[in-house]
Amino acid sequence: MAKAQNITIALDAMGGDNAPESVIKGAELAIAKCSEVNFLIYGDENKIAPILDSCPKLKQKSEVIHTEDVISDDDKPSNAIRQGRKSSMSLAVKAVRNGKAIGAVSSGNTGALMAISKIMLRTLPGIDRPAIGTVVPTKRSDSVMLDLGANVYCDGNNLFEFAVMGDAFARTLLGVNNPSIGLLNIGSEEMKGNEAVRDAASMIRESDVGLNFYGHVEGDDIARGVVDVIVTDGFSGNIALKTAEGTAKMIANSLKDALRGSILARIGALFAKPALKALFNKFDPRLHNGAMFLGLNGIVVKSHGGTDALGFANAIGVAAKLAKKNINEEIIKEMQESGHIPPEDENGDGK
């Protein structure tokens, strides 16, 4: 039997609405599922220590590195880079750069985390721009979607790179062989949509990397689970993800209200409770929490700012799984196979 790999994850203990409690309690939940993980915990030791004391198993596997600096949700990315060098977020990403950790997880300011990660970790050979990818629940099973907001403007080349990264993301995170890839568009016909989408379709078809390209997909195809990987620009992707989340929440709340609305409905809800609970669990956003910054030299996972310990544990699980499965090696390999080297990176093949 192979010896379990040792995985060290750096945690920004101070990011997010419920930090540091959600972070520490989340890490405690995570080691119950994934025993080979150790933690470097960055943040205010005075706040972290009392919570960590209540988690003896986690304490054994953790080192706390004290810092009082915190990047707030209002900080502009440029300020965060300049003034946040000793922040819990920056130090966590720095640990990845220095090889002390294989990945970092933060619930903090997304723009700041992306800016810091880009500067500290740089993009992988062949990758022009990093993208944010996450898991989305569908009727069939889970799919992945990217970009979710890192890149407002994208050309065909960017979308092609997202397709390659999305392929590696789906294979490593979801365990899907030869994932099907769709370009998000406003019609399934080739002529529809914008130039970037049409260019990307040609590039994917003509590439040597052998992606399993389905073609164009529309907004309703996301929830139908028509493809394993949905590729789009950061503007549309962010809107699509948040629209889906908002719609799901509205319907769930309306359902809850309806089942509290009359005595008959309450009785019905009592009988149907196990079935309804399973349904709510299936779409529980905490169980899909954890968006990866794809395309960087290191694993950085962004957890939702408002999540709790269960959600944060899931984000740690995403980072650990992607580390174990070496997602970045997969991306580098595919980019090399694609013969695709961006102009400014002609020697960027890792040699």
Added chain:
Amino acid sequence: MAKAQNITIALDAMGGDNAPESVIKGAELAIAKCSEVNFLIYGDENKIAPILDSCPKLKQKSEVIHTEDVISDDDKPSNAIRQGRKSSMSLAVKAVRNGKAIGAVSSGNTGALMAISKIMLRTLPGIDRPAIGTVVPTKRSDSVMLDLGANVYCDGNNLFEFAVMGDAFARTLLGVNNPSIGLLNIGSEEMKGNEAVRDAASMIRESDVGLNFYGHVEGDDIARGVVDVIVTDGFSGNIALKTAEGTAKMIANSLKDALRGSILARIGALFAKPALKALFNKFDPRLHNGAMFLGLNGIVVKSHGGTDALGFANAIGVAAKLAKKNINEEIIKEMQESGHIPPEDENGDGK
């Protein structure tokens, strides 16, 4: 008491998956709600007559104009314009141009309907490009959203015009006074998003028309009902609407499956049936069917291609309501107040 206004609506009887039955039966349903409507029905008389014979009330209020030409869903818009001059769709829109009808309703090919409508009806004074707008259900009540796919690329000027048209659309269709307007974006901060969205925000703020501008909204704000009018480009708007529809459908289907999954759940569903039925009705897409092509000299409403009689009746209701409330006069008035005349239309103020 004022005499009821007489409203004539032209129907494309041959467009959509369930035509002509959904169209004729839909018109029959519509007159039950709106007795002042008359119809010009364009299509194959041999197929229409037997259905119309079963709707005596409708027959009294209808004139059938026979044509065998039909524009199919596969027809390219350019072909539809050139070769579809005698199609049921073209003739219905032509009736609006010639003043025989105040509005046209079709479940046919969206791209063809838009192309034909643009050529036949031309844009309103001051409006550069028409947009597709529709009603979306929210947690609070209904909102409207535009554009939904007519314009893939939009600049700030286009979005400004959509805001004006959306304002008139919400006032006339939803009956909201001084509707709040939001620009769909990927963050609520001013600096977020693309250039078009930022330009539009400035133009709306600086305009004399006095729009009730809320600011930027995100995808999850749509279902939350944060604003009455959601303004966006046709690429993001189409994706957002279809993503919301797809998510709602997935959850509804999952709920139905869950409530059939065990004996206990079935018993629960029986008790909760009235509450659940009310919930499904609230989000029934047929009751939100009917998207208006805003910004043209005439009312054209696109019904969903797959809808049934109930859905088509709703689309007719949208056209009738917008006609009664003179939506286009409202748009012209607001555009004049805004002092906004596009460069190529300096004399386009209707004088």
